[in-house]
Amino acid sequence: MRVWAVSLNTFKETIRNRVMVNILIFAIGLILLSLVIGDWSMGQQVKVIKDFGLSAMSLFGLLIAIFIGIRLMVQEFEQRTIYVIASKPIHRWEILLGKYLGLGITLAVNVIFMSLALWGADLFMEGKIDFGLAPAILLIYIEILLVVMLALFFSSFVSPNLSAIFTILVFIIGHLSAFLRDYVQLHPENSYNWVLKLIYWVVPNLEMLNIKMAVVEHLERPPHAVTYGFFYGIGYILILLVFTVAIFNKKDFK
């Protein structure tokens, strides 16, 4: 009940936020723009539309996740709205989980709207809807959820700007972790390899959640790639949630 109350409130906050609505409209516009871009690519229209659409969904989902996620938490402290809620008979983990779930619902709504735009463009071009994109969309959503959790985690102990920088850094490194591993294997003599290995193990491998190319090109995927990616993402989210709750629980609301 209490977690749900906070979630619902967070959802209201985000849908009443003009910045988020503008980003969403822009993202949907861009996905629909892929119809024009697709026209320029000889015989590859459908693939370009899907590839462009999924990438736009991923990018704008992440933008909303990072900026709205950090802003929501920071505002609670800067505007001191947290005083009213945290002094009520509610556990701090319930506030955090409620905020996170509320953001999760908002992001789900965003992803659904962007998916509808993408499928609409697909229907227009192909005359049918490619539901084969759904697993890629699901993993994009999990990736966005993971990035929001990272943003909440960082904003629980560093400034909003640093939090945004750290989240973007983890996002970039997370997509390059295979290169890190390969680099260490190719250059075993480097003295700083232990740092790279540590980063490789700590930072989530976000390529596990990226099957965009495979679904667009109809490539064969490793068995259970979607299931494995799904639980990998959820596992990371849960671990980060535990750490964030631990930090949040010890925090003095000055």
Added chain:
Amino acid sequence: MANLAIRTEGLTKIYTEVTRGGLRRRKIVGLEDLNCEVEEGEVYAFIGPNGAGKTTTIKLLTRLLYPTKGRVWILGQLNTSRASMKRIGYLPEQPHLYGYLSGREFLDFVARIFGLDSKTRKKRVPELLEKVGLENRASVLIRNYSRGMVQRLGLAQALINDPLLLILDEPMASLDPLGRKDFRDIILELKKEGKTIFFSSHILSDAEMIADRVGMLNKGKLISVGKLDDLIGSNVTSVEVTFTIEPAKLSEMNLKQEDVVVCDRSVMIRLRKEEAVSEILKRIDKFGGKIISVIPQRKSLEDIFMAEIRR
């Protein structure tokens, strides 16, 4: 002994302040060894200048801050228990409420946190909006409220759970004189309903008007506690008697010149002793004077507070 609404034992808060880009840390005492008891049903004012530790105390009571040392009991239970928090209503200093919600939506949200069911919420929310005079602004977004309206809504959210104990941080600081009067009336009404009210203020006249007992705080230390009647009531320093009389009759009265102020036919006498009042009233009557007022002059809470600080 009466039941205690609040009891603190050795409550201490030391802040660590990071300076010079995180290179230096220094300790700042926010509150030192506070032992305080507030009885059920009383209005207790916590007074002191800005930075005295009033807000720190309130945040420690409401678990927004964790104490460096010491413990807090709320209505007989440690404030670490969620059950004790269910019986508190808290209004922060200059509350900031969610601007994207309307007054009604905000109260409904707070009611949900307290776990009130839909039927109770539907009854309680309009009741409280009416109590604080916001029934006509219930659907307006809070971001469009004035400071006074936010303060009223803040009080309404503090009352949503029908608390036994109300903790109010500087409740009247940002209100205009009319708003302060309304707020005082609401507090006195709540007192009549049997609620315990613990409030902080640096406006001593507010405390003087509504508090039963006062705790004086300065530089993180409780310097004095007492009933308002004990602090102020017995401290009649003089009595001012004002009357009108013919100038010729006034000279016949033969009053001590240093205690008399004459303005046309009006005369004001300051009497050093309360006992002298009846005697002077008889004399004014005998010489044909007409009494306008008899006002006992007391030490104000401010006088007492300043004396305590200087001590």
